Amino acid sequence: MSNFAQSERQRLTVLLRAAGPDAPTLCTGWTTRDLAAHLVLRERRMDAAAGIRLTPLAGWTARVQEGYRARPYEELLRLFRTGPPVLSPFALPGADEAANVIEHFVHAEDVRRAGEDWQPEAPGAALTEVLWRRLPMLARMEAGRKTPVRLVLRRPDGRAVTVSRRTGAAVEVTGEPGELVLFAFGRGARAEVTVTGPTDAVEALRVVLPFE
Secondary structure, rough: OOHHHHHHHHHHHHHHHHHHHOOOOOOOOOOOOHHHHHHHHHHHHHHHHHHHHHHHHHHHHHHHHHHHHOHHHHHHHHHHHHOOOOOOOOHHHOHHHHHHHHHHHHHHHHHOOOOOOOOOOOHHHHHHHHHHHHHHHHHHOOOOOOOOEEEEEEEOOOOOOOOOOOOEEEEEOOOOOOHHHHHHOOOOOOOOOOOOOOOOHHHHHHOOOOOO
């Protein structure tokens, strides 16, 4: 059975190492060192990881992340590459694959697409289908809570996911599954997608999910 979370973990490690600790990423305000510290914290410090989502705990998360950030960069990469420790929830059977395929894919592209000379690079067919299967739930969690308009994500072959069922005319975003994942996670400015719909609705969407 393929383990896409693991293969994307290794790809992300390679990209982080090649970029070095001070390279930009698509995570606003974060260098590659910041991103590496975040990845390690998320799997190894569950007491601090909650602050990634919960604003009242964000200060504690930032302090713990800064502690990791101060460690040697190569140590952070080793901790991330070797995966979660035995006592981490991410080490439970199936948890890594369930929780990390999209996480690792998005962050790998955060590193790869941060430079001005990046080129499109489609994931393999099998990973593409995994991303498509995971997209509906995650897009509704990420993009659905932000968008002020009815939003539909569509593949070039016509298959579509309705992310937000708000009233009014729909805005459609068309692209390959990996590109739609990046759009839903706020990376639309570097995603290869086409956005169509009424001008006012498209502009309202652009405010919360920027795109070219």
